[in-house]
Amino acid sequence: MLIKKRTGIEIPSSEITPHYVYLSRRHFMKGAALSGIAALLAACTPSGAQVTEEAAGEGGEGAVAAVTAVPISVSTNTDELGAPLNSFEDVTTYNNYYEFSTSKTAPAKLAENFPTSPWQVEVSGMVNKPKTYGIEDLLKFQQEERIYRLRCVEGWSMVIPWNGFPLSKILNEVEPTSTATHVRFETILDPDNMPGQGSPFFPWPYVEGLEIAEAMNNLTILSTGLYGQTLLPQNGAPIRLVVPWKYGFKSIKSIVKIELVDYLPTSLWMEAAANEYGFYANVNPNVDHPRWSQATERRIGELGRRETLLFNGYAEQVADLYPDPNYDTNLNIRGYQK
Amino acid sequence: MTPLVNTTTKSNLKLNKKTVGQLLRIVTHVGSLIPLVVVIWEYQTRRLGVDPVREILFHTGTTSLVLLVLSLAATPLNIVFGWKQVLPLRKPLGLYAFLYVCLHLLTFLWLDYGFVWAFIVDGILDQRFVLVGMAAFLLLVPLAATSTKWAQRKLGKNWKRLHQLVYVVAVLALIHFFWLVKNVYVEPTIYAVIVGVLLLTRIRPIRQRLSRWRQHRYSRQTVAGKR
Numbered sequence A: 001m002l003i004k005k006r007t008g009i010e011i012p013s014s015e016i017t018p019h020y021v022y023l024s025r026r027h028f029m030k031g032a033a034l035s036g037i038a039a040l041l042a043a044c045t046p047s048g049a050q051v052t053e054e055a056a057g058e059g060g061e062g063a064v065a066a067v068t069a070v071p072i073s074v075s076t077n078t079d080e081l082g083a084p085l086n087s088f089e090d091v092t093t094y095n096n097y098y099e100f101s102t103s104k105t106a107p108a109k110l111a112e113n114f115p116t117s118p119w120q121v122e123v124s125g126m127v128n129k130p131k132t133y134g135i136e137d138l139l140k141f142q143q144e145e146r147i148y149r150l151r152c153v154e155g156w157s158m159v160i161p162w163n164g165f166p167l168s169k170i171l172n173e174v175e176p177t178s179t180a181t182h183v184r185f186e187t188i189l190d191p192d193n194m195p196g197q198g199s200p201f202f203p204w205p206y207v208e209g210l211e212i213a214e215a216m217n218n219l220t221i222l223s224t225g226l227y228g229q230t231l232l233p234q235n236g237a238p239i240r241l242v243v244p245w246k247y248g249f250k251s252i253k254s255i256v257k258i259e260l261v262d263y264l265p266t267s268l269w270m271e272a273a274a275n276e277y278g279f280y281a282n283v284n285p286n287v288d289h290p291r292w293s294q295a296t297e298r299r300i301g302e303l304g305r306r307e308t309l310l311f312n313g314y315a316e317q318v319a320d321l322y323p324d325p326n327y328d329t330n331l332n333i334r335g336y337q338k
Numbered sequence B: 001m002t003p004l005v006n007t008t009t010k011s012n013l014k015l016n017k018k019t020v021g022q023l024l025r026i027v028t029h030v031g032s033l034i035p036l037v038v039v040i041w042e043y044q045t046r047r048l049g050v051d052p053v054r055e056i057l058f059h060t061g062t063t064s065l066v067l068l069v070l071s072l073a074a075t076p077l078n079i080v081f082g083w084k085q086v087l088p089l090r091k092p093l094g095l096y097a098f099l100y101v102c103l104h105l106l107t108f109l110w111l112d113y114g115f116v117w118a119f120i121v122d123g124i125l126d127q128r129f130v131l132v133g134m135a136a137f138l139l140l141v142p143l144a145a146t147s148t149k150w151a152q153r154k155l156g157k158n159w160k161r162l163h164q165l166v167y168v169v170a171v172l173a174l175i176h177f178f179w180l181v182k183n184v185y186v187e188p189t190i191y192a193v194i195v196g197v198l199l200l201t202r203i204r205p206i207r208q209r210l211s212r213w214r215q216h217r218y219s220r221q222t223v224a225g226k227r
Helices: A017-042 A048-068 A088-093 A104-108 A167-174 A212-216 A268-271 A315-321 B003-043 B052-081 B084-112 B117-125 B128-145 B149-155 B155-165 B165-180 B186-200 B202-227
Strands: A119-127 A131-134 A144-151 A155-164 A182-187 A207-211 A221-226 A240-242 A255-261 A297-300
Touching: A048 B003, A088 A155, A131 A167, A144 A240, A155 A167, A167 A212, A167 A221, A167 A240, A167 A255, A182 A212, A207 A212, A207 A268, A212 A315, A297 B117, A315 B084, B003 B052, B003 B084, B052 B084, B052 B165, B052 B186, B052 B202, B084 B128, B117 B128, B128 B165, B149 B155, B155 B165, B165 B186
Parallel strands: A119 A255, A155 A297
Antiparallel strands: A119 A131, A144 A155, A155 A221, A182 A207, A182 A255, A221 A240
16 A cells, blocks of 8 residues: 655645656546547457557657657746646647638648748727837737637637737837727738638638727737747737637737727628627627537546636636626627626 | 259359348448547547547547438439348448447547536537437437347337438438538538438339339340340
8 A cells, every 4th residue: 555655845746847748748648548438449359458558658658759849938837727738739739720721630731831921910090100010020029928728619728828918018009099999900811821711601801809998908918929939820820819818719810900990890700600709709608609508618638628717717807898797798799688 | 054054143143142232231340330440540549639529529420420321322222223232231320320329429428528417418408409419319219229120020010110210310410510510511511412312212202203213224224135
């Protein structure tokens, strides 16, 4: 029998384990857990158990190789709620980026040679000082690390260490006029390099929008990297929005235009399916998508589900945006008919 | 001499038909099990990506739909081409479809929802695509349970009536597919067209016209063959 002695100087395993090993361990565990199922499926073959062990071992090694190939840098292993970060591999191989493909794994390949330099972002509309930024100008803003949960409207989630800067820094520079009420964002229209933009099912280019107050909130960032690395094309390089309390589709990728307007912008998803995707799209476990539940989510890398948190766990930070307690965080409507 | 030769060719023909039937059965069993082997292999070699749960759900769901479509194709193939040998394949195809539906459901309950019943109840009741999927599964249970020769004899005429439920299952499976995709409906539409055609051939006037057309063609062929 094994008795654990309490020494008083217990060191959390996260502190003595190098980060990449820690990450690969998560993969190992994921592999091990799933092997159980595979073993069950393969129960009819006598070598089932043996195969299982091998696979778990392979899974671990494979993950180490995949992760160590890229030097990653991150300050901590978890988000503020204690949930482990998703691995670099998770974040860069599982992407909803319909400009490239509706498959989640295809964008990593299809976006490989997507040209992200030179790149310009035009900030215009109802501003006193319109300005066009080159990507090199945007990298001059002090880049911070932000560890955010990303909750997709489809019901899965990740924890991602982004690098970037608050959107408010740009907005403060260009000075929105007093009549501006919303910010409208646009993705590049580049069908030659984005095969998915040939799809007739969507009104390209991708458009998203925020209220000015939402855009000025400290959580709202423009991201230029993740895990200390320059953003990869499948993650929305060279610059993308991250709004962690809203469903993932609000966090528009590969931005070329930021426009201050005095109307509620119609997003691509609002245009494609108005009854299913609204402007606010705040994460809310109590308001279902018309066709599926939003009460729970599958964290990539885990088996089973987690309960979805109101505003994706950022309720405190966005409380001032939605002061009315009856505020309807519905996907579709801003109203009081909860 | 001549009569002797005739009998041997006849028995050869008979043997060939038997062999064809057996071959088809082997192909059906092997072909139906390959997707299961593939998904286990893909998992073991880490080819399912970072969200294997989703991949396994899609894989088992698609396989069961394909097998269901194949089982529905047997009767029309017989009507149109007179391929009687495919008729016995309906049973294994249907049972394999049921096997994949069971794996699909197990993946949903276990890998996706971790057997947490509070989550599962919400996951079923608040998601209409899951509701119709569940209905399809529940309708398949009595069909799988009565797939034996014994049940067939016991139920008599009612057996056929009961097993016509598979048409309802096919439609529910399609609705399940349509309701879970996001805006791009190409794939479920392809399945819907195929299932639509297969179900149409079962409508009596269409069925009669098709078999008349086949008999007509067949008789012309034999006449041509005799010449």
